[in-house]
Amino acid sequence: MAESFGEGANISEVARRHGVVRGLLSVWRRKFARRQRAFRRQASCRSGLLPRAVRLRQTSRTG
Numbered sequence: 001m002a003e004s005f006g007e008g009a010n011i012s013e014v015a016r017r018h019g020v021v022r023g024l025l026s027v028w029r030r031k032f033a034r035r036q037r038a039f040r041r042q043a044s045c046r047s048g049l050l051p052r053a054v055r056l057r058q059t060s061r062t063g
Contacts, residue, residue, distance in 0.1 A: 001028055 004014045004025055015025040 001025070001032060004029060 003009060004011050011025055011029075012022045015022045018025075
């Protein structure tokens with residue numbers, strides 16, 4: 001699946017080369033991307049970091 005995320009990668013060609021249909025590879029890619037986003041959100045919350053928009057909004061209220 002990592003190959004399909006490479007720059008200039010053709011999803012259909014990657015799928016064909018590995019014996020899977022393009023649709024299935026696309027589903028795997030979407031699921032992977034969702035999990036990556038969720039992991040990043042959890043990691044930033046655990047470290048005490050907030051998204052920039054939230055920090056700016058809170059700062060403007062107190063200032």
